[in-house]
Amino acid sequence: MPRLSRAQLMNSLRFAIARALPNEADALWTKLTPILARYPTDQRTPAPGDLKGGFSRLDQSIQQTQVDVMYDLGKAVAQELTSTDARRDALLGSCASDSQTANDRACLETFIQGWGSRVLRYPLPTAEVTAFADIAGATPVDRAAVADVITTLLNSPWFLYRVEHGTTVGQPVSPLSAFELASKLSYQFWQAPPDDALWAAATDGSLLTESGFNAQLDRMMKSPQLRSSLDEFVSEWLRLEELPSLVALRNDPVYQAFVGARMPTDASRTAMFEDVQLSAWNTVVSGGSVSDFLLDRRSYTADPFLAAIYGVPVWDGFGPAPVIPSQNRSGLLTRAALLATGTASTRPIHKGYLVRNALLCQQVGAPPPNASDRPPAPTDSMTTRQVVTQLTSGGSCGGCHNNTINPPGFVLEGFDALGRERGVERLYDPQGHETATPPVDTSADVWLYDSEQRVISSAAELSRMIDDSQLFGSCVAQHYFRFAHARVESTSRDGCLLSEMEAVARSGAPMADLLKTVAHHPAFKQRSFP
Incomplete structure (x- = not known):
């Protein structure tokens, strides 16, 4: 009985509102914004042995705040859906407002059987329809009474969790029912409840056949709705949110000198994330492989600042995305989202750890207790590489840093802290005055496993080395x-x-x-x- 993630729960609420009042769904959703903001964010927990990473889907904790906010959300949605006689009638039909009262109970039960089954994601049996209808008491079409029913439905465990009973009673392993399978598919690949086609396949039983299941899976994989799930996977796997704001230091003289005349915006940071996500999406929809994603050299951005970094025109989202002209841009490793830092200095240690842990699944030992949590920064006379080497090459740090963490990060020093290609590193004094421009040293002795070790000096070589290793x-x-x-x-x-x-x-x-x-x-x- 996994709890729906925050994203899945929000999509489920939107689905419920849209099925009730499709023409007013967007306006109603906007009204809920203050309450939605109170719902806790799922926490990412790294796997054992990892220092970072993890997926928010793994958070199955239940907090009192979640319970309280969900009740408030359910109540707010119910009140909005029944705020006028016209809205109530749109939910229940003309039987709610005709002159007869004998049909009121049946009117409410029909609504519960239809809307309620889709919201709870399984066909409600008669006994459960009766139980929900009883909540309305003697006034089944009264707006307040209908609101009470809707509030209860939206706080049901069947709404908040993905409940799986299976079809074999008392067995430790049991085949899922058609509706349980439909929900598992839709939340896995779409982060949302089953759509009409998937629901129909569950209803007629075709989803439980091999051909029917494959047909639905193929359809879902081709749907734009897949992007929600794929974007979340890519963002959390590659830890894109670790990129700080690109404008927080806009008044710092060193950062101003480093950036130059054109300052990035918050939109540029978002564009960097989307560039990576769209690379994955286009790889999937075009039939590309995992290797194609690693080596994809196209730019997927409409942001002028990011497009200028890549040296390409902005992409309008239609047709082939422009190919980045520089051969040093070798794909994923050289996308700005993985290179930028929000400061004037690069982060070789961070990049090296990302390569090892997120791209190669190699665990790196935890730093000693007395290690500084401040990233090394260049001085007015020492490059980033020189400072990092000086701080990490000796003592208890040297074992991990010299052989494992630093080398991949040093190879990527051919790109600055905005992801711009460079051949020299510009050094500054605290006032932002340039003091030196030493050449960047990107050469490093890199090993990936066992005897696979060689000296390389470019991101393209590192990408090929990673790809060849499989x-x-x-x-x-x-x-x-x-x-x-x-x-x-x-x-x-x-x-x-x-x-x-x-x-x-x-x-x-x-x-x-x-x-x-x-x-x-x-x-x-x-x-x-x-």
Whole structure:
């Protein structure tokens, strides 16, 4: 009985409102904004041994704040949907306002059977329809009474959780019902309740057939609604939100000198995120592989500031996205979202850890207790690399930094703290006056595993090295497993599925097939209490 994530719950509320009053749904949603803002954000918990990362779907905690806000949301939605006789009549039909009263109970029950079943995501049996209708008492079409029913429906466990009973009573492993399977598919790939087509496939039973299931899965994979889930996966996997504001230091003289005449905006930061997300999306819809995503050199931005960094025209969102001309822009590693820092200095340690942990799934030891949490910054006479080397190459730090963390980060020093390509590093005094422009040293001895070690000096070489190792494909598979299942994998329990996912990711097959592998595995269609 997994709790819906915040994103899934919000989408479910919007679905409920849109099914009730489709022509007024947007206006009603806007009215809920103050209450929506109070609902807690799901917390990301790194996997054991990781220092960062994790997926918000893994947060299954229940806070009193969530309960309180959800009650307030349910009540507010109910009051809005029944605020006038016209809105109530739109929900219940003409039987709510005709001169007869004998049909009022049946009028309310029909609404519960229709709207309530779709909101709770299973066909309500007669006994449950009766129980919900009883809440309205002796005045079943009174606006306040109908509001009480709606509030209760929206606070039902069937609305707040994805309930799975299965179809075999008393067994530890049980096939899911058609409606349970429909919900699992829709929340996995769309972050939302089943649409009409998926609901119809559950109703007529075709979803439980191999051909019917595959038809729905293929349809869902081609739908724009897939982007919501894919965007969340990519953003959390690559930790895009770790990029600070690009305008917080706009009054700092060093930052002003570093940026130059054109200051980025908050929209530029958002565009950097979308550039990565759209690269993944276009890889999936075009039939590209995991490797294609890693090496994608197209720019997916309509933001002039980011487009200027890449040296391309803005993209209008239609037709092929422009190819970034510089051969040093090797794909994912050189997208601005993974390079920018919100300051005037780069973060080789951060980038090195990201490569190791998020792209290669290699664990790095925790820093010693006395390690500074302030990123090393260049001085008016020392480059970023020199400062980082001086601070991390000796003592207890050297083992991890010299061989594991720093080298990939140093290779990416050919790009500055906005993601702009550079051959020299401009150093400044505290007043923002340029003091020196030493050449950037991007050479490093990089190992990925065992004997796979060589000296490289460009992001393109690092990208090819990562791609050739096939570790990236394995790592994407592991991260997507965690995202899809909302838990960390168990070797004994999940080894077969992980092996299948890894094989797909490393084979050059479409990236979409990796996503579909999760749904095709027998465990996806079962309820299990291990």
